[in-house]
Amino acid sequence: MASPLPQIDQRPVRKLVEPLLRFVRLESAGSIVLLLATIAAVVMANSSFAPKYFAWLEYPVGFSAGASLFQWPVHLWVNDALMAVFFLSVGLEVKRELRVGELTSVRRAMLPVLAALGGVAMPATLYLVLNHGGAGASGWGVPIATDIAFSLAVLAAFGSRIPVGLKIFLVTLAIVDDIGGVIVIATVYTHKLHPSYLALAVLVFFLCLVMNRLGVTQLTAYLLAGIAMWWAMYQSGVHATLAGVLLAMAIPVRIFIPPDALLTRGRNRFDEFERSVEQEGPLSRDARHHLHMIRFGLDLSESPLDRLQGILHPWVSFVIMPLFAFTNAGIPFGEAHETGFFRDPIFYGIVLGLVLGKPVGITLFSWLAVRLRLADLPHGIGWKQLHAVSWLGGIGFTISIFIAGLAFPTGEQYTMARLAVLLASVCAAALGTLLVAMTCRQSVAATEEG
Incomplete structure (x- = not known):
């Protein structure tokens, strides 16, 4: 009989690693890292390190293949390549909700879907009223998004005091918001099309659907096809990050061994x-x-979609989104003051769209949905709680900044839009936190009286 392998004492390693693992398991851990990256970018852009920070953003990174050299500056690698992985993660979550989540039931999905529609229509309308016919009219897509990571982090801070139905409402609303953002990116901010490359991207997408149909479970096959689709999409003129969403739609969600x-x-x-x-x-x-x-x-007892979500989650939460924040949130405040950003309709159109348009649109459309008997309020949730959470919908950040980069071709307008998104997100988070805290306190008081 062969002798067993010697046991290794893992206690010293566990003592070093366990605190990090406990932090990573926190529901809000990714948002904390994202916030720290945002603060770091702002500090760097407004300190003596600013020249090095902006030089790093333009630093060329690439590779050579034979006689060919492919190079991009750092900010393009983050915004066009790494963000495709972020959108792949978003697409996986959307598909999961459509197949096994809240969006499978039309009745249950109707309230957050219509609320999200209001949260898109009202900010866009408010922005267009202020910018109609002006230089910034194309930026109406900036205030329509909700940052799911930051908004859920605020709710997570209240722990069990928040009803589960309210969390589900916000998650589903943010996912539908993401769907709206993807549609806007694909249809509004695509300018010059190259049909041959677009046809190639569609062909690769159909190849992925065929692999799904044939029961291919190897994620490597899908990811290689996704890289090819990303390249074809980039060459076609459609924003390359949408390849991530299309790839997600092709990943199997079924399990192959019960x-x-x-x-x-x-x-x-x-x-x-x-x-x-x-x-x-x-x-x-x-x-x-x-x-x-x-x-x-x-592996076969877990759907490829769930496996890929598990693999991507730490990379998206702790690497890609913080990198995106660090790359795009570095706004020189001195420039904003000198150029009078605060008086520009682009600036206050975005701020008012996120801080005012979002909660008004979400609450109004939710009320109409219930009033017209198209949907019901989740069990145990009142209008005060729903309205309080609607303010968290104004935390636009990630996708709002991403859309701003597509909407505004000039550096000055892009800087203005980012500053507006940053300010609006902070205001929405503060007001939402205050209102949620007040409704939690009232709920506890009512329970004690009862």
């Missing part, structure tokens, strides 16, 4: 693995084969 079959096969494989270890040792060929088959069975 739980009962997994348990039966798993027990048999574990028995065979145990016999191989006893007879030949844990590093034998048979033992490693059984381990491989156990791992393969576990």
Whole structure:
């Protein structure tokens, strides 16, 4: 009988790693890192490090293939390449909600869907009223988005005092908001099209759908196809990040081994693995084969969509979104004061759209949906609570800044739009937090009286 492998004392490693793991498991951890990256960018852009910060944004990074050299500045790699992975993550969440989440039931989905519609229509209308016929009219898409990470982080701070139905309402609203943002990016901010490359991107997308239909579960195959689709989309003139959303729609959401079959096969494989270890040792060929088959069975018992979400989540939350914030939130405040940004209709159109248009639109359309009997308020939730959460919809940040980069071709307008989004998001977060805290206090008081 082969001797067992010696046990390794992992306590010192666990002591070092456990605090980091506890932080990563926090519901708001990604938002904390995102906030720190935003603050770092603002500080860098308004300090003696500003020249180095802006030089880093323009630093060329690339690779060579034979005689060809492909280079982009850092900010383009972040905004056009890494953000495609972010939109892939958004697309996976959207597809999951459509197949197994809140959006599967028309009746349950109607309230957040119509609320999101109001949260898109009202800010856009308010912005256009202030900028109609002006130089900034194309920026109406900037105030329509809701940053799901920041808005949920605010709710997470209240813990169990927030009804589950209210969290679900905000999550679903933000996801529908993301869908609206993607549609706007694809239809409004695509200018010059190259049909041949667009056709190639569509062809790759259909290839991914065929792989899904044939039961292909290897994520590598989809990701390689996604890279090809991203390149074709970039060449076509449509913003390349939309390749991430299309790829997400092609990732299988079904499982290929049901739980009962997994348990039966798993027990048999574990028995065979145990016999191989006893007879030949844990590093034998048979033992490693059984381990491989156990791992393969576990992969098939979880949908490829869920597996990919699990892989992407830490990278998106702790790397891509903070990098995007650090790259795009560096706004020199001195320039804003000198050029009179605060008097420009672009600036206050975005601020009013997010801070005022969002909560008014969400609340008004929710009220109309209930009044017209198209939807019902979630159980245990009153209008005061829903209205309080609607203010968190004004936290635009990530996608709002992203759309601003597409809407405004000049550096001055882009800087103005980013500053407006930053200010509006802070105001919306502060007001939303205050109103949610007040409704929580009133709810607790009513419970105690009852």
